[in-house]
Structures are given as structure tokens and as C-alpha cells.
Amino acid sequence: MLFNSIEFVLFFPVVVLGYFLMPAKCQSIWLLLASYFFYMSWNPKYALLMLFSTTVTWLCGRILQSIKERQTDADVCRRRMKWCVAAGAALNLAVLFYFKYFNFAIENVNRVLSSAHVDRQFATYDIVLPVGISFFTFQALGYTIDVYRGETEAEKNFLKYALFVSFFPQLVAGPIERSKNLLRQVRETHRFDYENLRDGVYLMLWGYFLKMVLADRIALFVDTVYGNMRTYTGVYLAFATFLFAFQIYCDFAGYSTIAMGAAKIMGFELMENFRAPYFGESVAGFWQRWHISLSSWFRDYLYIPLGGNRKGTLRKYLNILIVFSVSGLWHGAGWTFVIWGLLNAVYQIIGGMTRKVRERAADVFCLHTDSFGHRLAQIIVTFVLVDFSWIFFRSGSVDQAVQVIQSILHHPNLWILFDESLSCKVITRKNFVVMIVGLLILAAADFLKYRGVCVREFIKKQDFWFRYLVVVGSVVLILIFGIWGPEYDEAGFIYFQF
Numbered sequence: 001m002l003f004n005s006i007e008f009v010l011f012f013p014v015v016v017l018g019y020f021l022m023p024a025k026c027q028s029i030w031l032l033l034a035s036y037f038f039y040m041s042w043n044p045k046y047a048l049l050m051l052f053s054t055t056v057t058w059l060c061g062r063i064l065q066s067i068k069e070r071q072t073d074a075d076v077c078r079r080r081m082k083w084c085v086a087a088g089a090a091l092n093l094a095v096l097f098y099f100k101y102f103n104f105a106i107e108n109v110n111r112v113l114s115s116a117h118v119d120r121q122f123a124t125y126d127i128v129l130p131v132g133i134s135f136f137t138f139q140a141l142g143y144t145i146d147v148y149r150g151e152t153e154a155e156k157n158f159l160k161y162a163l164f165v166s167f168f169p170q171l172v173a174g175p176i177e178r179s180k181n182l183l184r185q186v187r188e189t190h191r192f193d194y195e196n197l198r199d200g201v202y203l204m205l206w207g208y209f210l211k212m213v214l215a216d217r218i219a220l221f222v223d224t225v226y227g228n229m230r231t232y233t234g235v236y237l238a239f240a241t242f243l244f245a246f247q248i249y250c251d252f253a254g255y256s257t258i259a260m261g262a263a264k265i266m267g268f269e270l271m272e273n274f275r276a277p278y279f280g281e282s283v284a285g286f287w288q289r290w291h292i293s294l295s296s297w298f299r300d301y302l303y304i305p306l307g308g309n310r311k312g313t314l315r316k317y318l319n320i321l322i323v324f325s326v327s328g329l330w331h332g333a334g335w336t337f338v339i340w341g342l343l344n345a346v347y348q349i350i351g352g353m354t355r356k357v358r359e360r361a362a363d364v365f366c367l368h369t370d371s372f373g374h375r376l377a378q379i380i381v382t383f384v385l386v387d388f389s390w391i392f393f394r395s396g397s398v399d400q401a402v403q404v405i406q407s408i409l410h411h412p413n414l415w416i417l418f419d420e421s422l423s424c425k426v427i428t429r430k431n432f433v434v435m436i437v438g439l440l441i442l443a444a445a446d447f448l449k450y451r452g453v454c455v456r457e458f459i460k461k462q463d464f465w466f467r468y469l470v471v472v473g474s475v476v477l478i479l480i481f482g483i484w485g486p487e488y489d490e491a492g493f494i495y496f497q498f
Contacts, residue, residue, distance in 0.1 A: 001041040003258045004212055004482075011038070012262060015168075019266055024189040028163050031266075035168040039131070046130040049099075053092050054165045057140040060088035061147045061154035061161075068150075085148050089141055096137050099129055104333035132172030134330055138297055140165050143179040145301055152179045160186050167268075169259040173252070175273040175293035182268070190267030198467075202456045203261030205474040206445075211254030212482030214438045218247040220427045221435070226394060229403060232426065234411030237404050239422060244394050245387045246439060249277065252291070276446040278386075281378040283347040286386055294330070298323050317349045324348075336392045336401060343389040434481050 001007050015034045022030050040047045063084050071077035097105075103124040110121050143164070146152040155161040164183040170176075225232040225240035232240070256273035263270045273293050280286035287295050303323045309316040321342065328341025362369050369375075395401035416422055423432040448455055459470055 001038055003255065004208065007041070016265055019190075020192045027190065028160050028186060031168075032159055032163045032166065035163065035166040035171060038168040039166065039171060042131045043128070046133075049095060049130055049133065050136055050166055051162075052095065053137055053140045054162045055158075056088050056091050057144050057165070058155065058158055058161045060084055060144045062156070064144070064147045065154035081148050085144055088144050092137050092141055096133060099127055099133060101329070101333045103127060135174050135176055136165055136171060138294075138330075139176050142176070142297060142301060143183070146179045152183065155179075155183060155187075167263070169262040169268075170256075170270055173255045173259075174291070175256055175259070175271050176297055177270060177293070181271060185268050193267060196264050196267055198460065199456065200261040200263075200265035201471060202459065203264060204258050205261075205471065205478070207254045207257030207259075207261060208478050208482070209254075209438075209474065210250040210257065210442070212478055214435070214442060215247050215250035215254055216482070217431055217435050217438070218243050218250065220431060222247055222394070224426050226404075229400075229407060233407045234413040235408075235416050236413075236422070236426065238408045241387060241391055241394070241404070241408075243435075245278070245383070245390050246442070248390070248393070249274070250442065276450040278383055279379055279446060279450040280382050281375055282351055282382055283344060283385055284351065286382055287344070287348075294327070298327055302326065313352075317352070320348055321345045331393070335398050336395055339398065339401075340389050340392040343392065344386070347385050347389075438481075 001011060011034075015031070018030055018034075019027055036047055036050075039050060064081050067077055067080050067084065071080065106122050106124050113120055143152070143161075147154050155164070161183070164177075164179065164186050167177070167182065167186070222240045222244045225236050229237065253274040256270075260270045260272070271293055273291060275289040275292065277286050277289035280289050303319055306319045306322060307315050308319060324341040324345035325338055326341075327344075328337040328339070331337045331340070361367075367374060391404050392398070392401045395404060416425075423429050427435075445455060459467060462470075
């Protein structure tokens with residue numbers, strides 16, 4: 001069930017009404033049933049996988065709590081708790097490996113055997129990747145680690161914990177919530193609140209604008225160019241790559257924002273997943289603003305346990321390489337994703353290695369590092385580096401990524417920038433104009449966020465007629481330029497595949 005579908009438009013009001021009409025003791029059960037119904041709308045049998053992950057991690061949490069309470073020997077307690085966490089992680093990651101990485105592993109083994117002139121080849125299987133499996137698996141694993149660290153208490157009520165894992169707004173594409181935030185809210189009673197309704201509606205409308213007006217329209221251009229690279233070369237591919245940076249941003253941020261809004265209406269606060277990422281002044285700064293729930297998950301549960309930056313510079317750089325390699329694999333079972341992750345790691349390592357040199361150069365040439373021009377240059381360079389890495393993320397193979405780069409470098413067909421080919425040849429002029437205007441609106445909104453201005457708070461301070469005009473106007477805009485727009489093509493969310 002997609003957020004941008006008629007089914008969800010009917011489903012969500014029913015869930016909200018039922019939730020607030022239910023007695024307090026029944027609210028979590030109602031939401032749990034709604035969440036499983038939501039997930040089962042894709043493939044009912046895969047709900048068993050989510051139930052398995054839920055059961056394993058809930059039991060791990062209960063066992064960890066029991067060990068803490070009953071074991072007096074600190075060393076024995078710590079050892080048993082580590083074994084419990086390792087067992088729970090192994091079971092969950094085994095399921096994730098089978099559905100997401102098994103065929104990838106077999107293909108690479110076969111490639112190695114073929115290179116070694118070994119006739120033996122292993123068969124691959126037709127495995128359908130369950131929607132959102134990486135998201136709910138990591139959320140459940142984060143809970144067991146939090147219980148192990150003593151950052152949260154084990155949840156005794158299985159149904160409440162199951163709701164924490166399966167909460168439908170953020171179930172299939174995040175944000176990846178922490179037990180300290182979402183599980184605490186699941187334990188609370190929520191009553192209808194007009195402020196929550198208003199905030200939630202604003203968030204959902206902005207999310208639908210990002211997805212339906214921008215992301216899906218940009219996809220028309222990007223998919224056409226990347227799908228026919230013999231016809232569209234050079235500047236076409238460069239511009240399509242530029243646009244893909246905004247397509248994936250609007251697509252993923254759109255989902256996260258709709259999820260935040262839907263949860264807010266019911267009284268739940270989800271973490272912010274994006275914070276004007278393309279205004280980052282370094283690649284490290286970009287990753288502090290992009291997919292924040294995953295970045296912070298890897299920081300807290302992988303980078304820091306590996307030693308973080310506490311064991312010397314070389315170890316720090318190695319940890320960054322490991323974390324971003326794993327992050328690449330998390331996004332997809334393919335070498336393109338690994339290269340994408342490694343590129344982002346290498347950018348940060350080079351940035352760290354050259355930091356003192358750059359600071360010295362700024363002093364020598366009397367550069368004002370806090371000036372608008374200097375920061376703008378940093379933002380542009382960061383965007384170019386990140387956008388280059390998106391080539392590997394978007395391409396279906398390493399070979400295709402190399403072809404894209406070669407085409408951009410070797411076909412300098414710059415004249416198409418001046419003969420209207422970009423605005424007419426790939427998509428219609430109407431779609432191109434709507435896309436450009438939408439990108440300008442996005443840039444303005446993100447600039448305000450970058451400057452610490454909350455548009456939502458500004459709207460809330462206006463008179464009621466202005467607020468209602470904003471809501472009605474936004475709905476009309478989304479309907480006209482989204483669902484009813486020229487050549488609209490309803491598309492699933494990109495991050496559903498992860």
C-alpha cells in the first residue's frame with residue numbers, strides 16, 4: 001500500500017478515527033493490526049518474517065533483562081549478555097542475508113570459480129525481496145543493543161513491542177526509529193489534539209509535494225535518459241545525473257515527511273530524517289543531514305564500537321571505510337552500491353587528510369572561511385562530489401556507471417543547453433517547467449531550513465483564513481501537478497527496495 005495511492009487515502013482516516021475512538025488499552029492493539037494489514041497488502045506471507053524478527057528480538061530483550069537482574073558476577077553477566085545479543089543478531093541477519101544477499105553471494109562465488117577455471121557453478125534462486133526488511137531488521141537490532149547497554153528497559157508487553165517494530169508510517173522506508181524514542185511513545189496513551197492534526201497535515205502535504213510533484217516528474221527525465229544511453233549522451237546524462245540527486249532526495253524525504261506527518265496526527269513524534277542535505281559544506285556534513293536515522297544508527301552501533309576516532313587516525317579512517325562499505329551493502333546487493341559507499345568514505349578520508357593543508361592555504365591567501373562566497377563554494381564542491389557518487393547508485397551495473405562517466409566526458413554536446421533540447425526532447429515542455437519551478441520551491445524551503453527558519457511555524461502564526469488557504473491551495477496544487485498533471489506516472493518509493 002503506497003502512501004500515494006487511493007488505498008492509503010481510504011485506509012489512513014479509518015485507522016486514525018478508530019485509534020482515537022478506541023479505549024486507551026485497545027489503542028496499541030488497533031495500531032498493531034493496522035500496521036500488519038498495511039504491510040501484508042504487499043505480500044501477506046512476508047509478515048511472518050517481521051513477526052519472526054519481532055519475536056527473536058523481544059525474547060533477547062527479556063533474556064538480557066533477566067541476566068542483569070539475576071547474575072551478580074559482572075564478568076559472567078557481561079559474557080552471557082554478549083552471547084545473547086550475538087545470537088539474536090545472527091538469527092536476524094541470517095534472514096536478511098538470505099533474502100537480500102544470497103544470490104549476490106552465489107553470483108560472486110561463481111565468478112571467482114569461473115576465473116579460476118573451475119567448472120563447478122552454484123545455482124541461484126528466484127527470491128523476492130520483502131519490502132522494508134532492512135529497515136525493520138535494523139530497528140529491532142537497535143532495540144536489543146539498547147537493552148544490552150542499559151539505555152532502555154526490556155519491554156514486557158509483546159504486543160507493544162510488536163507495534164514498535166511494525167508501526168506502519170515508518171515501517172517500510174524509515175526513519176529507523178530508536179527504542180528510546182518510539183517505544184517510549186508506544187507505551188503512552190495518546191488523545192486527539194488539534195495541534196498535532198494541523199502539524200501532521202502540513203508535513204504530509206509537503207511530503208506529497210516532494211514525491212508526487214517533484215520526484216515522480218524528475219523520474220520521467222532520469223529514467224528516459226538512463227534507459228536510452230545511446231540516444232542521450234554527454235550533457236543529457238550529466239543533467240539526468242544532476243536531477244537524480246534531487247529525485248532520490250525528494251522521493252525518500254517525501255516518504256519520511258509523510259511518515260512524520262501521519263505519525264504526528266496520531267500523537268507520535270518521529271525523528272527528522274533529512275535536514276537540507278545539499279547545503280552540507282562537506283561530505284561529512286552531507287551525511288549529518290542525509291538519512292539521519294541510518295547514519296546515526298551506523299555511528300552508534302558500528303562506528304563507535306569499532307573504536308570510532310579513539311584509536312588513532314589510521315584506525316579512524318579504516319572504521320570510516322568499513323562503515324560506508326556496509327552502508328553501501330545495506331542499500332543494495334551489488335558492487336555499484338559498495339563503490340558508492342566507498343566513494344563517500346574516500347571523500348571524507350581525503351577531507352580529513354587535507355584539512356590542515358586547506359586551513360594553511362586559507363591563511364596564506366587570506367581567505368575568509370566564514371564568508372558567503374567561501375561557504376557557497378564548499379556547498380557546490382560537496383554537491384558535485386556527492387552527485388558523482390550517485391552515478392553508481394543509479395546505474396544497474398559497474399559497466400553502465402563507467403559508460404555514463406565516459407559519455408559525459410567524451411561527448412561535449414553543450415549546444416543542447418541553448419537549443420531547448422533538454423526542455424523538449426526528453427520530456428514535454430510542461431513537465432520540464434513544472435519540474436524547474438518545483439526545484440526552485442524546494443531550494444527556497446531547504447535554504448530556510450538551513451538558516452534555521454521553520455516555514456510550518458510561520459504558517460501556524462497566521463490567521464485561520466491564511467492557514468486554510470495554504471492547505472486547500474497545496475491540495476489543489478498536488479492534484480493538478482501530481483495526480484492530474486501531464487503524463488503523471490505513479491511510482492513506488494525508491495527506498496522500498498532496501
